[in-house]
Amino acid sequence: MEQNYSNYTDEDRKVWKVLFDRQIDNLSKISSQEYLDGLTRIDFNADKIPNFENTEQRLQNYTCWKLHVVPSIIPVKDFFELLIKKQFPATTWLRKMTELDYLEEPDMFHDVFGHVPLLTNDAYTGFFLGIAEISVKHLDNEYAQELLGRVYWFTIEFGLIRENGNVKAYGAGLMSSLGESKYSMTNEPQKFDFDVKTILNTSFRTDIFQDKYFIIDSYEQLYNCVPEIEKELDAMLQLQS
Numbered sequence: 001m002e003q004n005y006s007n008y009t010d011e012d013r014k015v016w017k018v019l020f021d022r023q024i025d026n027l028s029k030i031s032s033q034e035y036l037d038g039l040t041r042i043d044f045n046a047d048k049i050p051n052f053e054n055t056e057q058r059l060q061n062y063t064c065w066k067l068h069v070v071p072s073i074i075p076v077k078d079f080f081e082l083l084i085k086k087q088f089p090a091t092t093w094l095r096k097m098t099e100l101d102y103l104e105e106p107d108m109f110h111d112v113f114g115h116v117p118l119l120t121n122d123a124y125t126g127f128f129l130g131i132a133e134i135s136v137k138h139l140d141n142e143y144a145q146e147l148l149g150r151v152y153w154f155t156i157e158f159g160l161i162r163e164n165g166n167v168k169a170y171g172a173g174l175m176s177s178l179g180e181s182k183y184s185m186t187n188e189p190q191k192f193d194f195d196v197k198t199i200l201n202t203s204f205r206t207d208i209f210q211d212k213y214f215i216i217d218s219y220e221q222l223y224n225c226v227p228e229i230e231k232e233l234d235a236m237l238q239l240q241s
């Protein structure tokens with residue numbers, strides 16, 4: 001599959017612009033600086049739906065990750081097998097104006113605006129690759145996938161980071177959601193320091209705003225904890241068998 005760039009409609013361009021403008025205003029206050037720098041590095045802006053060819057050329061200057069066009073959510077096995085090849089699965093379709101804040105499943109604003117800017121960061125992509133490599137070793141083990149899914153969820157999708165003494169957001173689920181990113185900054189949800197063991201033991205729901213978030217100190221911390229994830233995961237799998 002390829003991105004058919006000439007197929008985008010005026011409504012698509014309008015949706016991208018409205019979502020981008022609205023979210024960038026919000027993110028300038030609450031997002032990780034590294035994410036905002038990533039947006040600049042890959043040259044995303046409100047006036048142009050990203051063209052994957054250009055985006056990949058930009059990524060070439062940083063981590064050499066590529067985008068792999070998918071129609072919608074793909075099986076976990078396919079997902080992680082793409083990631084170990086440094087290919088990020090991304091949809092190319094955009095939500096309608098009538099559903100700006102509610103989506104049945106991730107569209108391009110989530111996959112591309114939410115995920116791609118941090119694909120310019122070496123430590124972040126090293127971590128991403130690391131959990132993908134662990135995951136492909138356990139593709140037939142549902143329990144292992146559930147546990148790794150927790151790590152993915154509380155970092156890549158809904159992670160928070162401490163920057164200059166302030167808590168900021170970096171997870172793609174937050175970057176692409178006006179409502180949840182604002183909510184994540186309030187005192188309503190519980191916030192914990194990042195801890196591999198705790199995360200592996202924390203289940204989550206996908207149908208509500210999170211009631212717990214985990215805060216990393218740096219992207220290097222994520223990268224450096226990959227061996228610990230594998231060790232703790234193996235210990236939990238042993239206990240279960």
Ligand SMILES: [Fe+2]
Nearest residue numbers: 106157172173
């Ligand atoms: Fe996502």
